[in-house]
Amino acid sequence: MTAAAAPALKMQRRSLYPGWFYLPAAVVYSVLFLAPTFASLYFSLTRWTLFDATFIGFDNFAQFFREPFLIQGLVNTVIYAVVTSGLKVVIGMALAVMLTSQIMARGYLRSVIFFPVLVSTIGVGMTFTVLMHPTQGMINQALALFGIAGPGWLVDPKLALFSVALVDVWKGVGLATVIYIAGLVAIPKDYYEAARIDGATRLQNFIYVTLPLSRPATATVITLSFIGGLRTFDLIWAMTKGGPGFASDTVASVIYKQYQAGFYGLSTAGNVVLFILIAVLVVPLTMFLNRKQGHE
Amino acid sequence: MRSRGSIIGGVAAIAATFVVFVIPFLFIILMAFKDKQQSALRDFSWPNGFHLWDNLYEVVKTRNWMMITAFINSSLITVVSVTLLIVLAAMVGFVLARRKTRWNGLIEFLILAGLMIPPAVVPTIWLLQGLKLFGTLHGMILIQVAYNLPFSIILYRAFIATIPRELDEAAVIDGARPLDVFFRIILPLLWPVTVTNIVVQSVGIFNDFTNPLYYLPGNQNATVQLTLYNFQSQFSTAYNLLFTNIMLITIPPLIVFMFFNRQIVAGMTAGAVKG
Numbered sequence: 001m002t003a004a005a006a007p008a009l010k011m012q013r014r015s016l017y018p019g020w021f022y023l024p025a026a027v028v029y030s031v032l033f034l035a036p037t038f039a040s041l042y043f044s045l046t047r048w049t050l051f052d053a054t055f056i057g058f059d060n061f062a063q064f065f066r067e068p069f070l071i072q073g074l075v076n077t078v079i080y081a082v083v084t085s086g087l088k089v090v091i092g093m094a095l096a097v098m099l100t101s102q103i104m105a106r107g108y109l110r111s112v113i114f115f116p117v118l119v120s121t122i123g124v125g126m127t128f129t130v131l132m133h134p135t136q137g138m139i140n141q142a143l144a145l146f147g148i149a150g151p152g153w154l155v156d157p158k159l160a161l162f163s164v165a166l167v168d169v170w171k172g173v174g175l176a177t178v179i180y181i182a183g184l185v186a187i188p189k190d191y192y193e194a195a196r197i198d199g200a201t202r203l204q205n206f207i208y209v210t211l212p213l214s215r216p217a218t219a220t221v222i223t224l225s226f227i228g229g230l231r232t233f234d235l236i237w238a239m240t241k242g243g244p245g246f247a248s249d250t251v252a253s254v255i256y257k258q259y260q261a262g263f264y265g266l267s268t269a270g271n272v273v274l275f276i277l278i279a280v281l282v283v284p285l286t287m288f289l290n291r292k293q294g295h296e
Numbered sequence: 297m298r299s300r301g302s303i304i305g306g307v308a309a310i311a312a313t314f315v316v317f318v319i320p321f322l323f324i325i326l327m328a329f330k331d332k333q334q335s336a337l338r339d340f341s342w343p344n345g346f347h348l349w350d351n352l353y354e355v356v357k358t359r360n361w362m363m364i365t366a367f368i369n370s371s372l373i374t375v376v377s378v379t380l381l382i383v384l385a386a387m388v389g390f391v392l393a394r395r396k397t398r399w400n401g402l403i404e405f406l407i408l409a410g411l412m413i414p415p416a417v418v419p420t421i422w423l424l425q426g427l428k429l430f431g432t433l434h435g436m437i438l439i440q441v442a443y444n445l446p447f448s449i450i451l452y453r454a455f456i457a458t459i460p461r462e463l464d465e466a467a468v469i470d471g472a473r474p475l476d477v478f479f480r481i482i483l484p485l486l487w488p489v490t491v492t493n494i495v496v497q498s499v500g501i502f503n504d505f506t507n508p509l510y511y512l513p514g515n516q517n518a519t520v521q522l523t524l525y526n527f528q529s530q531f532s533t534a535y536n537l538l539f540t541n542i543m544l545i546t547i548p549p550l551i552v553f554m555f556f557n558r559q560i561v562a563g564m565t566a567g568a569v570k571g
Contacts, residue, residue, distance in 0.1 A: 015474040016464055017395040021387040022403070025445055028384070032442035033410060036423050040416030050422055104306035111557070112317045118549040118560070120503045122524050123542040127320055130535065136338050138323065170316070175564055182565040231414050234505045238524075255417060259510075264418045271416045278412055 037275075044272040048265040060269035069246040070254060070270075077250040077277065080165050081229030087169045088225045089218060092176025097210065099177065100184045110181075114174035121171065125238025128167045129154065154240055157247035164239050164248055168232065176221045183217025184210065219289035226285065230278050251277065324546070327539035335536035351540040358526050358537070359515070363544075366518045372433060373508075373519065374501045377440035378494055381448050384441065385493070386486055389452025390478055394461065410446035417510050424511060436512045440501050448493050451566055455489040456482070492563035495556040499549055520545045 044060055046053035064070045099110055116124065131138045132153035140150030153163040191209045200208065233252035236242060242249035242257065249257075251274045258267035319340070327335050328351055329343035356363045392403060420439070421430060429435030459482065467481050468474075505521040512519065524545070527538040553560065 016468065016477055017391045018474065019391070019395075021391045021478075025384040025388045025449075028438055028442045029406070029410065029445055031427075032420065032423070032439055033415060034406075036416040036419035037413060039419040039423070043419055043422075048418070050418075050425070098309060102302065103309060104303070105310055109309060109313055111553075112313050114557075114561070115550075115553060116317065117564075118499050118503075118553050119546050120505070120521055120524075120542070120549075122505050122521050123545060126524060126528070126538065127324055127542060130338050131320065131323065133338065138338070138340050141339065178561045179565045182561075227412055238505075252414070256509075259418055268416060268418045271414060271418075274414050275416075278414070282412060 040268050040271050040275075043265060044269040046265045048268065049262075050264055053265070056265070060266050061273070063266065064269060064273055069249065072246050073242075073249040073251050073254040074273070074277070076161050076248060077230055077232075077252070077274075078281070080161060080168075080232060080250060081226050081281075083162065083165045084168045084172070084229040084232075085222050085225035087165075088173050088176040089221055091169065091173050092180050092221055093214070093218075095173065095177040096180030096184055097206070099181055110178075113177055116171045117174045119171070121234045122238045124167065124171050125164075125235050128170075129239050132163060155244060157244050160240050160244060160248040164236055167239065168229070168235055171235075172225060172228070176225065179221050179224075180214060180217050183214040183220075187213045215289075219286070222289060223282065223286050227278060227282055230274065230281070321546075324539050324543050327535060328543045330536050332534055332536055335534075335539070338535060347536065348540070351536050352544070355527075355537050355540045355544065362515065362518055362526065363520075363523055363541075365516065366520045366523045369433065369517060370502055370520045373436050373440060374498050377437045377444070377501055378497050380437070380441045381444055381497055382490055382493055385445055385448035386452050386483060386490070387478070388445075388449050389456050390482055392449070393453045393456040394464070407446040407449055410443070411450075415443060421510065430511065431513055431517060433512075433517070436508060436517075439507055439511055440504070443507070444497055444500065448497065451489055451493055451563060452486065454566060455486060459485055488559075491556065492559045492566075495552055495559050496563040499552055499560070502548060 043053060045055060045057060047056050047059075048054075064074075095113060099106055099113075103109070132140075134140060134150070134152040134155055137150075137153070139153070143150040151159055154160050187210065191213065192205060195205050195209050231252055232250060233256065236248060236250055236253050237256070240248045242253045251270055255267050255270040255274070258264075258270060323340055326340065326343060327338075329346060329348050331343075331345065331347045331350075334341070334344050388403075392400065424430035424435050424439075427435070429438065463481065464477050467477050472481065503521065504519075508517075508519040508522060524538070524541055527534045527541065
């Protein structure tokens with residue numbers, strides 16, 4: 001390449017990869033996502049009717065940490081995210097190990113476990129609301145056949161949030177499973193070969209080979225389901241609407257309720273709280289999960 | 297060659313997944329075949345007669361044929377927003393993968409932010425009202441594009457990084473104009489990841505409940521997910537109709553799943569291996 005050709009090629013590269021390709025996406029994203037996000041920082045500090053906003057400082061946030069039902073929503077959100085992502089990691093991993101072994105009917109198993117991921121969340125929520133009815137629900141009727149008195153899944157305030165979380169796991173574990181399968185399949189066979197020569201048992205195989213080497217998959221599953229759990233709204237809305245009382249309210253359902261009630265400033269403050277909650281919990285979590293290990 | 301233990305394990309796995317994952321769907325189907333009295337019992341029993349057609353007709357014509365409107369609205373939103381998403385995300389992914397500038401860091405930060413940050417609902421409504429887009433299908437479409445761009449861009453960027461850069465330069469030497477390089481050389485090569493994008497995003501947008509609930513109020517704007525609330529009232533729920541409705545809106549994802557199983561899994565597990 002001659003010296004004169006270099007700038008010409010650079011020019012050409014510039015038009016080959018034109019900066020204006022960013023433009024349409026950037027406009028849509030900035031106007032409809034970024035602008036409202038920045039606006040929310042201001043409006044969360046106001047009493048707001050959509051037509052005029054009165055600046056009231058941190059009153060909305062103070063209310064968020066004073067009203068017991070709002071605090072409960074905050075606590076519930078974290079519990080829900082921890083429970084669902086924890087269960088999805090454990091069950092997803094177990095199912096993936098099973099599905100990558102020499103098991104019969106692998107195609108059937110994989111499809112059946114994955115399909116709920118694609119089904120309408122509201123549809124799933126309404127179906128399980130019927131199945132979980134304390135007396136007429138199929139789950140408790142089936143338990144009664146074994147002489148077990150089933151609990152009041154969605155009507156018991158202590159249990160409602162966990163019941164919804166269980167349905168979330170039912171619907172979402174297929175995604176965790178296929179992510180784990182992709183991770184497990186990518187582990188080079190040499191490691192298992194070496195472990196076999198060293199006389200490792202199946203349990204040792206799992207603990208010393210599978211578990212550490214599927215770490216990227218674990219990081220993906222935890223991050224995805226944790227963020228999803230913190231933001232969850234539709235399943236809770238379809239099953240309990242936050243009830244009984246406020247027992248299964250999450251920040252996202254509080255945001256909707258305050259919006260419906262016309263407390264737009266408070267609703268927006270809820271959005272900011274959720275945003276901060278996600279930032280405070282998820283950023284350190286992903287940094288911890290993706291940290292480089294010593295030998296890498 | 298299979299040991300007895302593994303056969304027992306296999307049968308146990310099939311039985312367990314059948315109870316946990318298949319029976320709820322069978323329950324939905326059985327309910328859709330029942331009449332109102334029998335469905336009110338909400339048990340797992342064989343239908344007393346064949347009422348599927350009656351139920352379907354009833355579901356479709358409820359509230360002035362709302363189901364038809366809803367299917368049209370949902371299909372329109374899904375098709376248009378996925379088309380826009382694909383073109384916009386491929387353009388961004390292409391330049392982002394090819395051109396390294398000091399802006400790349402910022403753009404990647406914005407993409408991650410878009411995946412994590414929950415949208416600020418009321419300010420968005422306020423803004424849409426100002427733009428005269430609130431409660432319109434165009435507004436809903438643009439919202440879906442804005443919210444789903446980050447995921448599509450990530451899929452495209454990862455794929456474009458695997459296409460050798462020399463291809464672009466060879467095309468230029470052969471006389472392709474700069475825009476042709478993208479639209480006639482690169483875009484067709486992206487077909488596999490485009491299919492993945494179409495499938496994953498369509499299912500997500502078709503199933504979306506929260507965003508239409510906030511940004512698309514009004515009966516004439518109903519989407520399919522909202523029709524599920526037609527048969528629920530505090531005093532009496534027509535369970536046969538509710539479950540017929542659930543079955544009806546499960547069919548599109550089922551069809552997608554049967555034909556594009558591999559692409560869906562590929563799209564949803566992207567990034568699991570590399571991390």
